[in-house]
Amino acid sequence: xxxxxxxxxxxxxxxxxxxxxxxxxxxxxxxxxxxxxxxxxxxxxxxxxxxxxxxxxxxxxxxxxxxxxxxxxxxxxxxxxxxxxxxxxxxxxxxxxxxxxxxxxxxxxxxxxxxxxxxxxxxxxxxxxxxxxxxxxxxxxxxxxxxxxxxxxxxxxxxxxxxxxxxxxxxxxxxxxxxxxxxxxxxxxxxxxxxxxxxxxxxxxxxxxxxxxxxxxxxxxxxxxxxxxxxxxxxxxxxxxxxxxxxxxxxxxxxxxxxxxxxxxxxxxxxxxxxxxxxxxxxxxxxxxxxxxxxxxxxxxxxxxxxxxxxxxxxxxxxxxxxxxxxxxxxxxxxxxxxxxxxxxxxxxxxxxxxxxxxxxxxxxxxxxxxxxxxxxxxxxxxxxxxxxxxxxxxxxxxxxxxxxxxxxxxxxxxxxxxxxxxxxxxxxxxxxxxxxxxxxxxxxxxxxxxxxxxxxxxxxxxxxxxxxxxxxxxxxxxxxxxxxxxxxxxxxxxxxxxxxxxxxxxxxxxxxxxxxxxxxxxxxxxxxxxxxxxxxxxxxxxxxxxxxxxxxxxxxxxxxxxxxxxxxxxxxxxxxxxxxxxxxxxxxxxxxxxxxxxxxxxxxxxxxxxxxxxxxxxxxxxxxxxxxxxxxxxxxxxxxxxxxxxxx
RNA sequence: GGGCCCGUAGUCUAGGAUGGAUUAGGACGCUGGCCUGCGGAGCCGGAGAUCCUGGGUUCAAAUCCCAGCGGGCCCGCCA
Numbered sequence: 001x002x003x004x005x006x007x008x009x010x011x012x013x014x015x016x017x018x019x020x021x022x023x024x025x026x027x028x029x030x031x032x033x034x035x036x037x038x039x040x041x042x043x044x045x046x047x048x049x050x051x052x053x054x055x056x057x058x059x060x061x062x063x064x065x066x067x068x069x070x071x072x073x074x075x076x077x078x079x080x081x082x083x084x085x086x087x088x089x090x091x092x093x094x095x096x097x098x099x100x101x102x103x104x105x106x107x108x109x110x111x112x113x114x115x116x117x118x119x120x121x122x123x124x125x126x127x128x129x130x131x132x133x134x135x136x137x138x139x140x141x142x143x144x145x146x147x148x149x150x151x152x153x154x155x156x157x158x159x160x161x162x163x164x165x166x167x168x169x170x171x172x173x174x175x176x177x178x179x180x181x182x183x184x185x186x187x188x189x190x191x192x193x194x195x196x197x198x199x200x201x202x203x204x205x206x207x208x209x210x211x212x213x214x215x216x217x218x219x220x221x222x223x224x225x226x227x228x229x230x231x232x233x234x235x236x237x238x239x240x241x242x243x244x245x246x247x248x249x250x251x252x253x254x255x256x257x258x259x260x261x262x263x264x265x266x267x268x269x270x271x272x273x274x275x276x277x278x279x280x281x282x283x284x285x286x287x288x289x290x291x292x293x294x295x296x297x298x299x300x301x302x303x304x305x306x307x308x309x310x311x312x313x314x315x316x317x318x319x320x321x322x323x324x325x326x327x328x329x330x331x332x333x334x335x336x337x338x339x340x341x342x343x344x345x346x347x348x349x350x351x352x353x354x355x356x357x358x359x360x361x362x363x364x365x366x367x368x369x370x371x372x373x374x375x376x377x378x379x380x381x382x383x384x385x386x387x388x389x390x391x392x393x394x395x396x397x398x399x400x401x402x403x404x405x406x407x408x409x410x411x412x413x414x415x416x417x418x419x420x421x422x423x424x425x426x427x428x429x430x431x432x433x434x435x436x437x438x439x440x441x442x443x444x445x446x447x448x449x450x451x452x453x454x455x456x457x458x459x460x461x462x463x464x465x466x467x468x469x470x471x472x473x474x475x476x477x478x479x480x481x482x483x484x485x486x487x488x489x490x491x492x493x494x495x496x497x498x499x500x501x502x503x504x505x506x507x508x509x510x511x512x513x514x515x516x517x518x519x520x521x522x523x524x525x526x527x528x529x530x531x532x533x534x535x536x537x538x539x540x541x542x543x544x545x546x547x548x549x550x551x552x553x554x555x556x557x558x559x560x561x562x563x564x565x566x567x568x569x570x571x572x573x574x575x576x577x578x579x580x581x582x583x584x585x586x587x588x589x590x591x592x593x594x595x596x597x598x599x600x601x602x603x604x605x606x607x608x609x610x611x612x613x614x615x616x617x618x619x620x621x622x623x624x625x626x627x628x629x630x631x632x633x634x635x636x637x638x639x640x641x642x643x644x645x646x647x648x649x
Numbered sequence: 650g651g652g653c654c655c656g657u658a659g660u661c662u663a664g665g666a667u668g669g670a671u672u673a674g675g676a677c678g679c680u681g682g683c684c685u686g687c688g689g690a691g692c693c694g695g696a697g698a699u700c701c702u703g704g705g706u707u708c709a710a711a712u713c714c715c716a717g718c719g720g721g722c723c724c725g726c727c728a
Binding site for chain 2: 035037039040041044048050053088089090091092094136173176177178349350351352370371373374375376377380381382383384385387389390391394413414415416417418419421443445446448478479481482483498509510511513514515517519521522525526527528529530532533535536537539540543544546547548585589593596597600603604606607608610611612613627648649
């Protein structure tokens with residue numbers, strides 16, 4: 001017999017036993033839901049029910065006395081996966097597992113189902129779009145943004161494993177002032193071919209250009225302010241100017257040639273600010289020259305992203321260009337529809353969406369968990385010059401996505417919570433309440449650097465590439481030290497998946513809502529509670545199986561008597577339930593945590609018991625089967641968080 | 650001013666939706682052991698915690714509610 005979820009099988013048996021026993025004692029009592037949990041201590045049993053606490057209230061009896069009567073009423077002839085039932089504590093009913101049967105069920109299930117084990121299928125398969133990463137094509141992906149692809153990709157893997165039809169989308173944000181800035185600088189340089197990784201090259205041009213333009217703009221503003229404004233205003237501009245001047249010095253030091261050239265070329269422009277704005281307008285209008293230029297720059301940067309992302313094992317099914325939404329008329333269409341609602345106000349060409357009013361009219365306060373007096377701020381949809389804003393286009397994009405999917409998950413930092421809420425409110429205002437309900441903003445907290453804030457505009461960031469390179473380099477040193485016998489090429493290969501695995505694990509392991517302060521120790525961890533530790537454990541298990549050079553044929557599961565062996569079996573049986581929870585609640589960190597725990601248990605086992613040399617062979621074979629099952633589950637778990645499970649390292 | 654998120658040993662972190670048998674689980678660091686077994690990226694042990702504070706709900710609160718404190722983020726014709 002095999003089962004896709006052995007633990008669920010066990011719980012079912014416990015539930016039937018319990019319900020029948022309760023019925024015997026008190027035929028009238030109906031318990032709708034029966035929660036079965038895991039006792040805090042292994043020796044109490046493996047499954048527990050607190051039903052008697054509730055029941056005791058109804059029957060006016062002491063919980064423990066009731067629990068004792070219930071356990072006596074249990075029909076022991078129906079035991080299959082259960083060994084024993086006892087009343088304990090203040091009134092708990094504890095089930096002890098029959099491990100001869102449960103080990104057989106669990107280990108056989110894992111080994112027979114292999115790559116499918118744990119990935120319990122949903123009965124409501126949906127078309128799901130997971131949009132993640134979507135870093136603007138202006139500069140390399142930095143470590144502050146790197147949490148996004150790790151989480152997004154893991155979520156996509158979880159949902160696909162759950163049986164949903166998942167599509168991974170990257171939203172290319174090529175519309176807006178920032179893209180115009182980089183394109184402007186790129187053109188001023190004469191559209192140079194990058195002599196390095198293209199996104200790094202683009203990043204430099206972007207930072208320098210935006211710095212020069214900013215200083216230029218502030219200087220003009222200062223002139224003006226001196227004529228008309230108060231001293232306070234002038235001081236403020238001066239402070240900003242000082243700030244940018246400092247950055248200019250930094251950049252000039254770091255990239256003297258590029259800086260000089262841009263300074264000179266931009267200096268020839270009477271009014272860079274207005275050139276940039278003109279470029280932005282032209283692009284939105286679909287002007288041929290603007291299109292060619294901005295697409296070229298963006299593609300160049302994306303080329304770099306793709307290299308980075310494929311190195312960490314992240315790929316996409318669709319690259320959605322924001323500009324396409326504008327040019328196809330979809331954005332205008334949505335704007336028209338919004339204008340027909342009662343929630344738009346127009347002041348001198350500027351269009352505002354009155355989200356607060358929608359909340360009141362449609363009674364959405366509770367749905368969004370808003371406090372009683374809090375008024376959701378209005379959202380500007382269209383600038384005075386007629387160009388649209390980011391969230392406006394995102395509304396159109398969301399509706400576009402819902403043509404292809406019935407659930408959309410946006411992996412976006414929590415600093416955009418308000419915008420995402422406004423977007424959702426807009427969907428309600430347009431009558432797309434179903435879509436609004438099926439739209440999830442998967443928010444995660446920021447990664448900060450100790451001491452200062454990362455700023456891509458200011459060019460202050462640590463890139464994901466740097467982090468990966470450093471991790472792989474460190475991994476290489478570790479490999480050389482620990483496995484000197486390996487060939488050079490082999491060492492490089494191992495260093496790559498160990499280093500990358502470490503980075504992925506480190507970023508997916510922590511609860512996404514918690515803020516993370518970046519430090520190298522976090523991602524360069526090769527010891528316990530890290531991907532390398534789990535990878536090592538997997539390789540160790542593989543090594544035993546390799547050395548055995550036989551399949552476990554004469555298996556006697558009743559010989560797996562040690563508590564540790566039972567604990568491992570139980571942990572294997574839990575995997576499907578952990579997976580379901582992780583997939584339903586979008587918590588990839590549960591998988592990371594689970595894999596680490598299983599690895600811990602396995603290493604303890606490894607140290608305590610021989611496998612190959614165990615006697616008799618029935619025991620050896622049973623342990624071999626256990627090792628094989630652990631190997632399988634570790635691999636399946638690692639796959640879900642995008643970490644490679646090596647057979648050797 | 651208003652809103653959102655976070656606050657657990659020196660450091661990092663689990664648990665929190667569904668309050669219970671908890672004595673708050675783990676890692677790093679510190680510290681004492683284990684190289685004759687199948688990979689030491691390992692194993693076993695020790696010390697180390699006002700679960701931010703104060704109220705409330707409850708027979709029972711790290712968990713739920715309220716107020717406050719600390720850190721971060723947002724409230725833009727930026728994205």
